[in-house]
Amino acid sequence: ENKSLLQLQPDTVYLTTSSAGGGLQILVIGLTLFDSAGSGERAAFGAGGVILDTLAIDDKRSSLEQMQVMHLLHPDIILMCGGIDSGAVSSLLRMGEILQLADPSPKFGEKRHIPLIFAGNTSAQPYISGLFQERFDLYLVPNLRPSMTEENLTPAREKIHKLFMDNVMEQAPGYNYLKGLVADDIIPTPLGVIKALQLLSEKINQNIMSVDIGGATTDIFSNILGSYFRTVSANYGMSYSIANVFKDAGYEMISRWLPASLPEDYIRDYIANKMLYPTFVPESSYQIIIEQAIVREALRLSRKQHLEMNFKKRELGFLDKLAKNRQDLEKITQAFYFEQELDKKEFHMYDINLMIGAGGAISHAADPKQALVMVLDGLEPEGITEIWRDRHFISPHLGKLSSVQETLASRLLMESCYEKLGMILRPVSNRWKPDQPVMDIQMSSNGQQEDIRIMTGDFIYLNNGKKDERKIKIDLKKGFYLNSEHQQYEFHTDLPILVDARISPDFSSEQQVLNLFDTEEAIPSVEDTFRILLPDRLVRIGKQLLEIKLPYPGEILVEAGETVSPETVIGRNIYDPPRIYVLTLFDKTYLKLTPENLPSSLLIREGEEVKYGQHIVEVGSRRLLDEIQFQHFFYESPVRGRIEKINIESGTIILREIQDYSTRPVKVDVAKRLNIEPRLLPRYMKKITGDFVYAGEPLASRLFDGKHPRVVSAPGTGTIREINTVTGLVTIKYDKQPFEMKTGVSGIIKLVNQGISALVEYEGTQIQGRIGFGSISWGELSYIETATLKDIDAAGKILVVNGTVDLDFLKRAQQKKAGGVIASSLNNRQLVEFIGTEIGVALTGNEDIPFPIILTEGFGNFTMNGQYQQILQAHNGKWCYLNGHTQIRAGVVRPVIIIQE
DSSP states (O other), X not given: OOGGGGOOOTTOOOOOEEOOSSOEEEEEEOSOTTTHHHHHHHHHHHTTEEEEEEEOTTSSXXXXXXXHHHHHOOOSEEEEOOSOTTSOOHHHHHHHHHHHHHOOOOSSTTOOSOEEEEOSOGGGHHHHHHHHTTTSEEXXXXXXXXXXXXXXXXXXXXXXXXXXIIIIGGGSTTHHHHHTTOSSOOEEHHXXXXXXXXXXXXXXXXXXEEEEEOSSOEEEEEEETTEEEEEEETTOOSSTTHHHHHHHHOHHHHHTTSOTTSOHXXXXXXXXXXXXXXXXXXXXXXXXXXXXXXXXXXXXXXHHHHHHHHOEEEOOOHHHHHSHXXXXXXXXXXXXXXXXXXXXXEEOGXXXXXXXXXXXXXHTOSSHHHHHHHHHHHHOOOEEEEEEEETTOOHHHHHXXXXXXXXXXXXXXXXXXXXXXXXXXXXXXSOOOTTOEEEEXXXXXXXXXXXXXXXXXXXXXXXXXXXXXXXXXXXXXXXXXXXXXXXXXXXEEOSOEEEEOOSSOOHHHHHHHHOOSOTTSOOOOHHHHHHTTOOOOOEEEEXXXXXXXXXXXXXXXXXXXXXXXXXXXXXXXXXXXXXXXEEEGGGOGGGOOOTTTHHHHBOOOTTOEEOTTOEEEEESOOOHHHHHTTOOEEEEOSSSEEEEEEETTTTEEEEEEOOOOOSSOEEEEHHHHHTOOGGGHHHHBSSOTTXXXXXXXXXXXXXXXXXXXXXXXXXXXXXXXXXXXXXXXXEEEOOOOOEEEEOOSOEEEEEEETTTEEEEEEEEEEEEOSEEESOEEEEEEEEESSSOOTTOOOTTOEEEEEEEEOHHHHHHHHHTTOSEEEEEEEOHHHHHHHHTSOOOXXXXXXXXXXXXXXXXXXXXXXXXXXXXXHHHHHTTTSEEEEEOOEEOXXXXXXXXXXXEO
């Protein structure tokens, strides 16, 4: 904003790199969670994306719930994938139709369309273009999964990278002005790190793995066998993403790096509060211990992702088995390989000679030994590995400098950037039994010699305070390896050596040997730690606006100027989202259709409405001879709908369902149509009683002559109410209740967006919580002095507690059918038990809980902010509206409390 601060001297060269500014937020849409959506996630993660959500046909959410999620999120980019090349397209178009109807909004209001990358079945590209080219910035790239056994992530990753720089970073405040100041192109910070690694590899010609852990993401870089790789674990970081590290690693894995004296509740509450207050810098030993435990697990999880995304695992081949060492080693350690043109290259973890740690927690660790063990425990080196750290995290800047001053950048990299922390000796073996001899080490320096026997379980730090070069000889015992070549080693080094022969690495062994922390100091309370960071509260009083929006187009039932109450129904979706049908005519071989005879065989036109069972294609004439010789064929519409598109070249018709479902029962004589006895009906049914079916969906089938199927389809949409084995009739009835959106507040309709939303002007007081869970609720506000519900009528009320609530309180509130809970704080462990899952990435509001919960302070045992306490107490008995939706990262959204007279 103050551009005068950026005026440069005439002889100053200004260079810069650009970070993600809170994360590149991506919504992934696939067909199946395991296959296409999984590939989509790997492509998004590999490109540095923060995955807001992953939607798929089999994700166990209804179409309505998926649309609500799409409406709630505001992604930077949408990545859609699914289907193998030349495969079916109908399911893809179904997911596309849901996305089109949901019509999600971009993060930045001034941006008209969200970039959408389609990386699915290439045969579906024409149809996807028809669906999306007007509503999204559509980009078509090669399929992520061209076949069931192939995965091609690179084109999608590259497109995400380009869109990030072109679309996302361009939105950053002041970015365009900055572009006018720089002496060379702005590059992404990770690219600067890769350029620095390239400089380093020219100096030392070794296999390198480097890590940079930040507040939101963890980047892993590697230079292996001359090729460079990079992945971003977008949800593993030390502040915004710290709770997601905890979720994915699990308490047991985190706690092994912590002293036994730290209670679980303290650990959980500290981590959850660090997510809420990401700028907090730990001060006490125990706070630093917790954060360094998180670092270890974030590195371990990120390393795993890096290897899975960039490399494949190889089975031991026949020729490899001829080599004794290779045969023994490959039984206990995994080989990785990657394809580079026609040359297959492979490596093992023990082939990585150097590991480099960077990021605040590592670069600024007060004791270099702390940084050393974080890299050791997180990246899990094998064999003989040097450990360095980027002590000021200037490697990306020097990488950028190398584009204009390579010699200077290279010198600064070695002299001012990297600090050598030590050398790790970590043998590999399958003989990790207690008290087994592992190796003998002989150290010689200045005419003195020391012999050390290493046993399983040992963790030994061989310091070299004088930094004199020592001669090291190693003699490995049978069954233990440092690489696949030798059992004896001899080298010189002036670095400290850390020998790790532990069977189960943990904090106690490291603390005992390295004396990393003062564990005698008192443990500071979570409340004292974070209370000083509580911000000034945002309170709005007076006339304000609230948008009520349907998850997909439906009916808006109010008009501008109309007065509404909380229970007024603003709009409704009578049915589930309409289905889209792709009719592939050339697949119906009995029709004998071709691009030449299809136009003359069509009985319908684009835009025309058709009935269920209506003939839409007719092949041959109605002459008696054609009928006798079976030269006359027709094809029926499977549903009542509208013809959206006819593609003559591919022989496809896109048909959109018209939703005028009857609530009257529809009966189908399935037994008669299959020519079977009614008692045999269950044997041929594809559905059972209680299943929901759509018009045109197969109900039952039977093979005639062993090869000709006869299929009976549902004539209408609804639930199968009865399969009668006496009459042979199947009864279908549409009995789903409409989805209704109510106002929740009293006010006046200011604006109506027909079929989509309404804007309500209300008068009241709005305050924000720190984090919320659950969706929307409203009711009478009931202020409670203590966290007890004894003799309190809580039904439908919004309960306010000036203090901490616990799990028992929440369960009692559920039993009493409360409408919502506002409290200052809650223990994280008890919250997790109530909502049924760890918080993970703090994108909340969809939890399946009986009422929304809003915390005004955080996790632990806080008292409520005085201003909030006064407002809530003063409005006891007034009308209260809650929305628990919270988003901590990039585009922060806080839960909302609205109080009306």
